[in-house]
Amino acid sequence: MFSLTEKEVGLISAQLLKGNVCFFQIDKKKIHHMPDDEDYFNYDLTEEEEDILDEIEENPDNFAEFTKMEPAQEHQMMQDFVDRKIKEKNLAEDLVNALSKPKASTGFKYLIEESKYSSEWKEYRLSKYHDWVKEQVDSFNYSED
Known part of the structure; x- marks a missing residue:
């Protein structure tokens, strides 16, 4: 294994x-x-x-x-971050609006990096990528069986 x-x-x-x-x-x-x-x-x-x-x-x-991650997974991760972590209503609305447009991740990244949530976002994203890598390990092991 x-x-x-x-x-x-x-x-x-x-x-x-x-x-x-x-x-x-x-x-x-x-x-x-x-x-x-x-x-x-x-x-x-x-x-x-x-x-x-x-x-x-x-x-x-x-x-x-x-x-x-696939773009849809990245998008969901950004949406989850907004839903779980962003307390300011205006910023949350701006981020959700950015996610609904073409080049969603670029707009999201610009807004989040200019906010007080920048380091929290980086930690959250890295944590989600740790989970993603572990999922791929599980998938690799499952396919080997």
């Missing part, structure tokens, strides 16, 4: 929040990360990244892949 330490969960979460995709090499207990190709399709891989991808292709069972 595959598991991660809290430190590994934290490292993977931080990379996902930066827009990277992570691969955990099970036999060496090593985390590899690189830009998510959906976001960086013009990105040229380094020689080391190409070697890792070749290794993953040759032995996929030795790697667990971790990806960022």
Whole structure:
């Protein structure tokens, strides 16, 4: 059964929040990360990244892949934060309004970073990403059975 330490969960979460995709090499207990190709399709891989991808292709069972949340999950996380944490009615309305528009996460991020809730949001988001990484570990273990 595959598991991660809290430190590994934290490292993977931080990379996902930066827009990277992570691969955990099970036999060496090593985390590899690189830009998510959906976001960086013009990105040229380094020689080391190409070697890792070749290794993953040759032995996929030795790697667990971790990806960022889907946009709908990110959106729900932002909505939940507003519902649970924002006490000021005007700010809550502005954030909900931002979430209802195109580029919702950009509008939300701008408003939240200018508010007193900025650090609380970062902690909340990181915590939710820790949970997300753990869900992916569970999913990986379930698919192995």
